[in-house]
Amino acid sequence: MRNTWLIGLMVLALVSCKKDPEPEGTLEIELVTTVNGQPFQDQVVFTNVSGRQYYFDVVKLLLSNITLVEANGNTQLAVSDVLFDIGGNKIYTSESDPTTLVARVQAPAGSYTGVRFGIGAPADRNNGNPASYPSSHPLHIDQKMNWSWATGYRFLIAEGRIDSSANKNGDVDLGFAYHTGLNELYREIQWNGSTDGIELPVDGTARLRIQLDLGKLFYQPGDTLDMVKHNLTHTTPLGSEQYSLAEKVSNNLVQSALTRIK
Secondary structure, eight states, X not given: OHHHHHHHHHHHHHHHHOOOOOOXXXXXXXEEEEETTEEOOTTOOEEOTTSOEEEEEEEEEEEEEEEEEOTTSOEEEXXXXXXXXXXXXXXXXXXXXXXXXEEEEEEEOEEESEEEEEESOOHHHHTSOGGGSOTTSTTSGGGOOBOSSSSSBEEEEEEEEEOOOTTOOSOOOEEEEEEEESGGGOEEEEEOSTTOOEEEOTTOEEEEEEEEEGXXXXXXXXXXXXXXXXXXXXXXXXTSHHHHXXXXXXXXXXXXXXXXXX
């Protein structure tokens, strides 16, 4: 009888210590894509800062660990992996099936001072097996972000054609392809300024809007990438000219191409 009484007390204690589910809201994540400030459309011709006409036909961007930051420094992970298939107008997340234009994920409700995320896959996932994920997952082999000839993922794919003529006659004849990857090129962005707060209400919705200006992948003030002379990179091998080109594009992503829309 005594043992039964003790067991009853233990069960009661476990039940009473069980926490209620944390209140949640819906975080909508939208990537607004432009080219030199103009709305992006695939295979629509734009003019780069060097006066050459060009267009994109494949653009994909892999983000990871989108995390909400609290005033005390604590963090809440909203979603671990997000793939923006920009040319295909699709978003793949680790939390849901593919969606169009805006990804919706559940996150703990609260007042946040900012947001942090990675560009690419962090090392623990970059070195993983693409076939181990569900087919709708951003890191599954079906999304074609993994290198077909090596381990790891491409963090950015930007492909299209550009006018290579000496007189810039507008004939977009030369293909270009910028594929970045490798653990060394994983980058993080944190927006935690006075106007970067996110208020996520219980059972309500907040939106995180990120702008990607594809034109800014290829230039910084005073440092313009020659898209004709340097029109191709698959990143490897480490330390090569291809790696240096991929590193430049990766740094441009962080420094100017990705910005927060308030």
